[in-house]
Amino acid sequence: MAMATSRISKYDEYGFERPEDFDYALYEDFMSQYLKVLALRSKKWSSIMASPKGLKKSSSLKADIRKGIPLEHREKVWLFVSGANEERKKYRGDIYSDLTIVEDRDLADTIRTDLPRTFPENIYFNKSEESEGPNFQKQLFRVLVAYGQHNRKVGYCQGMNYIAGLLLLVTKNEESTFWLLKMLVEKILPDYYSRTMDGLLTDIDVISELVRLRYPDVSAHMSNLSFPWPVITTKWFICLFCEVLPTETVLRIWDCLFNEGSKVLFRVALTIISLHRAEILACEQFVDLSECLKGIIKGPSTLYCHKFLEQIFKVPGKLSLKDLNKMRNNMSKTRHMRK
Amino acid sequence: MANRSGPQRPNGTAQAKICQFKLVLLGESAVGKSSLVLRFVKGQFHEFQESTIGAAFLTQTVCVDDTTVKFEIWDTAGQERYHSLAPMYYRGAQAAIVVYDVTNQDTFGRAKTWVKELQRQASPNIVIALAGNKADLANKRSVELEEAQAYAEENQLLFMETSAKTAKNVNEVFLAIAKKLPKNDQNVNPSVPVNITAWLTICVLRAGHF
Numbered sequence: 001m002a003m004a005t006s007r008i009s010k011y012d013e014y015g016f017e018r019p020e021d022f023d024y025a026l027y028e029d030f031m032s033q034y035l036k037v038l039a040l041r042s043k044k045w046s047s048i049m050a051s052p053k054g055l056k057k058s059s060s061l062k063a064d065i066r067k068g069i070p071l072e073h074r075e076k077v078w079l080f081v082s083g084a085n086e087e088r089k090k091y092r093g094d095i096y097s098d099l100t101i102v103e104d105r106d107l108a109d110t111i112r113t114d115l116p117r118t119f120p121e122n123i124y125f126n127k128s129e130e131s132e133g134p135n136f137q138k139q140l141f142r143v144l145v146a147y148g149q150h151n152r153k154v155g156y157c158q159g160m161n162y163i164a165g166l167l168l169l170v171t172k173n174e175e176s177t178f179w180l181l182k183m184l185v186e187k188i189l190p191d192y193y194s195r196t197m198d199g200l201l202t203d204i205d206v207i208s209e210l211v212r213l214r215y216p217d218v219s220a221h222m223s224n225l226s227f228p229w230p231v232i233t234t235k236w237f238i239c240l241f242c243e244v245l246p247t248e249t250v251l252r253i254w255d256c257l258f259n260e261g262s263k264v265l266f267r268v269a270l271t272i273i274s275l276h277r278a279e280i281l282a283c284e285q286f287v288d289l290s291e292c293l294k295g296i297i298k299g300p301s302t303l304y305c306h307k308f309l310e311q312i313f314k315v316p317g318k319l320s321l322k323d324l325n326k327m328r329n330n331m332s333k334t335r336h337m338r339k
Numbered sequence: 340m341a342n343r344s345g346p347q348r349p350n351g352t353a354q355a356k357i358c359q360f361k362l363v364l365l366g367e368s369a370v371g372k373s374s375l376v377l378r379f380v381k382g383q384f385h386e387f388q389e390s391t392i393g394a395a396f397l398t399q400t401v402c403v404d405d406t407t408v409k410f411e412i413w414d415t416a417g418q419e420r421y422h423s424l425a426p427m428y429y430r431g432a433q434a435a436i437v438v439y440d441v442t443n444q445d446t447f448g449r450a451k452t453w454v455k456e457l458q459r460q461a462s463p464n465i466v467i468a469l470a471g472n473k474a475d476l477a478n479k480r481s482v483e484l485e486e487a488q489a490y491a492e493e494n495q496l497l498f499m500e501t502s503a504k505t506a507k508n509v510n511e512v513f514l515a516i517a518k519k520l521p522k523n524d525q526n527v528n529p530s531v532p533v534n535i536t537a538w539l540t541i542c543v544l545r546a547g548h549f
């Protein structure tokens with residue numbers, strides 16, 4: 001154990017400090033397998049990136065994205081497959097730097113309050129720590145102000161700080177972060193972050209309905225314990241599993257999210273529930289269930305991200321965008337009627 | 340851990356009563372709701388506490404006379420737009436702590452709005468406490484103690500100025516609520532007494548923090 005601890009840094013490759021209860025032995029086992037995967041993927045992606053039409057939409061590209069984009073290519077691939085590059089062309093000149101000039105003071109104040117509260121355990125965001133690397137707090141401020149002033153309907157919603165923060169850690173580029181954030185908020189996700197959070201409320205209802213249809217025993221059990229779904233799912237949707245699952249797993253999910261859309265989030269949620277069905281059903285009290293869910297997201301099933309990503313496309317079964325959108329419509333109608 | 344314990348009850352004393360209550364924390368973002376809970380539950384304080392997305396759930400136990408009061412604590416997100424999710428958390432709550440930041444007048448206004456909403460929409464017998472947090476920053480104060488006290492009296496709220504940072508009045512707020520809650524049979528948790536000794540140990544441990 002002691003040896004494992006000394007070999008693995010206190011910080012992960014994205015600058016996050018590992019928690020006190022971090023399971024080094026488990027992590028080492030995972031990494032010993034995952035490094036091989038990464039080496040293979042790296043080779044494959046070098047050839048994809050070298051080919052002029054490598055990123056053109058195709059089923060083989062989709063499969064390769066599901067198997068993971070190497071970190072060094074993520075920025076480029078995300079910008080391409082999300083449509084951010086195309087979107088950017090619709091605007092004349094460089095809109096980003098103008099948008100970073102603070103005009104809306106209230107917005108800037110709200111964002112400023114959240115800066116030291118975003119990833120305080122990450123060396124790139126933690127000002128007090130002397131780190132050689134870049135300090136992303138200022139950049140995070142500019143990206144969030146720029147986006148809030150660009151999209152006044154949304155402004156700033158708590159949760160966007162984590163998303164933009166993780167985007168910065170991956171791309172190390174403010175402007176790319178701005179465009180990727182824009183694509184997520186406006187194109188990829190439903191209306192999660194606006195003042196009414198309409199899309200979020202709908203998707204919360206949709207996931208509980210999907211669980212009811214696919215895992216009726218789990219659904220019944222949760223309602224017996226009067227466990228409200230939003231308690232867990234709000235953060236899943238708002239943070240896109242960032243601050244919930246291990247970072248590497250989150251990035252693998254985001255690879256697919258940028259390429260395939262918000263459907264992926266439901267696949268992840270359903271897979272987590274399905275894989276841990278027995279544990280959930282074994283909880284006899286509300287409190288136990290809450291603890292159980294906290295444990296699940298820290299456990300091996302999601303740490304082994306390569307296996308987990310395979311599972312999200314198998315375990316929950318068929319989930320078409322058409323059906324999902326139909327459900328979203330129904331749920332939204334029902335909710336507005338209830339009011 | 341055991342060395343912290345004070346006088347312990349004999350194992351499984353029959354008359355020990357255990358009551359369980361749902362408590363919700365409400366208030367503007369960054370006033371210190373999560374910090375108060377963290378102080379109360381774990382005895383810790385983080386200079387930079389992450390903003391809460393959705394809600395967090397924790398439990399803690401206190402002793403009042405011969406009764407063990409177990410709090411199921413719902414710590415909610417403060418940003419205005421998360422408001423539509425709040426009713427789900429205060430529905431059925433027997434107690435609420437509405438928090439504001441003594442250095443920020445706006446947050447006091449927001450606290451009043453929460454109190455009104457609770458009085459209208461929550462359970463009629465809900466015990467509400469108003470907490471003026473960050474009392475350690477007295478030099479930056481913008482909400483006067485007397486002002487808040489008068490408001491609390493008018494609305495029959497428990498009231499204390501607290502500091503999650505120095506721990507001032509944190510356990511006291513929860514304890515005051517525990518004292519005020521009705522400890523009738525209805526709230527006695529039927530599934531708990533199986534392991535009464537464990538509960539009492541937590542209970543004694545908590546007392547050590549006072």
Ligand SMILES: Nc1nc2c(ncn2[C@@H]2O[C@H](COP(=O)(O)OP(=O)(O)OP(=O)(O)O)[C@@H](O)[C@H]2O)c(=O)[nH]1
Binds near residue numbers: 374375
């Ligand atoms: N000086 C001082 N700072 C405090 C105190 N309580 C909290 N803080 C700081 O205020 C900031 C916000 O505290 P939180 O506990 O996250 O506030 P919150 O109400 O939970 O905020 P949301 O989750 O966004 O709704 C943190 O950086 C805390 O360290 C206090 O009593 N004194």
Ligand SMILES: [Mg+2]
Binds near residue numbers: 417
């Ligand atoms: Mg909080």
